[in-house]
Every structure is written in C-alpha cells, then in structure tokens.
Amino acid sequence: SQQGEEDPQALSIQEGENATMNCSYKTSINNLQWYRQNSGRGLVHLILIRSNEREKHSGRLRVTLDTSKKSSSLLITASRAADTASYFCATIKAAGNKLTFGGGTRVLVKP
Amino acid sequence: NAGVMQNPRHLVRRRGQEARLRCSPMKGHSHVYWYRQLPEEGLKFMVYLQKENIIDESGMPKERFSAEFPKEGPSILRIQQVVRGDSAAYFCASSLKNPGQGDEKLFFGSGTQLSVL
Numbered sequence A: 001s002q003q004g005e006e007d008p009q010a011l012s013i014q015e016g017e018n019a020t021m022n023c024s025y026k027t028s029i030n031n032l033q034w035y036r037q038n039s040g041r042g043l044v045h046l047i048l049i050r051s052n053e054r055e056k057h058s059g060r061l062r063v064t065l066d067t068s069k070k071s072s073s074l075l076i077t078a079s080r081a082a083d084t085a086s087y088f089c090a091t092i093k094a095a096g097n098k099l100t101f102g103g104g105t106r107v108l109v110k111p
Numbered sequence B: 001n002a003g004v005m006q007n008p009r010h011l012v013r014r015r016g017q018e019a020r021l022r023c024s025p026m027k028g029h030s031h032v033y034w035y036r037q038l039p040e041e042g043l044k045f046m047v048y049l050q051k052e053n054i055i056d057e058s059g060m061p062k063e064r065f066s067a068e069f070p071k072e073g074p075s076i077l078r079i080q081q082v083v084r085g086d087s088a089a090y091f092c093a094s095s096l097k098n099p100g101q102g103d104e105k106l107f108f109g110s111g112t113q114l115s116v117l
Helices: none
Strands: A004-007 A010-014 A019-025 A029-037 A043-050 A055-058 A061-066 A071-076 A085-093 A105-110 B005-007 B010-013 B019-024 B031-037 B043-050 B053-056 B065-068 B075-079 B088-095 B112-116
Touching (some): A004 A085, A019 A085, A019 A105, A029 A061, A029 A071, B005 B088, B019 B112, B031 B075
Parallel strands (some): A010 A105
Antiparallel strands (some): A004 A019, A055 A061, A061 A071, A085 A105, B005 B019, B031 B043, B031 B088, B043 B053, B065 B075
C-alpha cells in the first residue's frame, strides 16, 4: 500500500475558486512535501512542511499537517487556469532515505 | 545552471531489446533517484544511488533491471529484454544531500517515455 494517499483523485473547479486536496500517510515522517506535475512533464517541488510544523504558506499555497491524524492538506487559493496539473504529496519516513509519493490529485481549473 | 537532464525523451523498443535511459543530475548533486510512472498514477520508487554506490534498490525488479551512477558521466537505468509491461514514464531526480538529512527536496527531469512494441 502507498505511504501517501491523496484525496480526491480528481477535482474540477472554476477559475477564482479555491482548491483543497488531502493526503494521508501511514508511518512517522521527517517531513511532508507537495509537488506539482504538468501533463507530460517532471515534478516540481512546491512546498515542504516539517513534522514539527502545523501550517505553512507560500504565495497562494497553504499547507497544513496533522501528525496525530497522519494527514496533510494543500489549499490553492484564487485558482487560475494555469494551476491545472496533478498534485502529489510525498513523505520521507523517520530515518528513511527516499521520498514516497501518493497517487496524486488531478486538478482542472476551468477558465 | 541546467536542471536534471534526461535522454532520450521518448524511446521505442521491441520486445526482447534493451533500453538504456540516461540521467544527468543537477550540477553539484551526487544523489540520484529513479522513479517509474504509469498513466494516471503516482510515482513508484525504483532505486536511489549516490556516486558509484547503490544505496537503496528496494523498488527495482531483481531481474532485467539495473542501475548505475559512475564517477564520471550520467546515471544509467538499464532494462534488458524489455516486455510490454515495461512501458511507462521513467523519471530521474537528484538532490544535494540525502533527503533524510533535513529539508532536502528533489529536482526532477522531464522523464523518458518508454514504449515497448
């Protein structure tokens, strides 16, 4: 089973709306990262949140982390058509050495 | 400062042939990772290498697949005697340090799409 599982699998919203996606994981982690992938391209790092942090902001992105529930959420505010992409959470287990990715949330922002 | 470079971008092979995928990490990065992605799915870890050493190959099939990262030159993912099930996008990523050692993020290449006929 996957270390990270995103929910929902797909999301369709209108430009200007907010997009929220969630990630759950199974084991203790060092940090949790979110990446974005445009169709046919490699992943691009968006934001990292440490296990001792609860919330982090970067531009229109807001990430929360609840280690007691082993879950994280990514919020994109005031979405734009250019935000259309797949978004993946990734975790590194405590004392681990590799990033494990979830199945992703495919976001479609309609103009 | 070029990013992670992968080539070829697309590779077509017939069943039974060999596929060699190349990855040049970002300048100064000595940690390389290979991931595999099927359509509409996430990335599956295959192997983690540091210059001349395989650190973790727990995600790589024991047969037909091998990876190396020599002292000089790119990292190579080699698939021998390819089968149709090997068709996928293969992504390489690099980092400056081991991701377990703090706030390390990965930089990804654009991937190699392998199609096995």
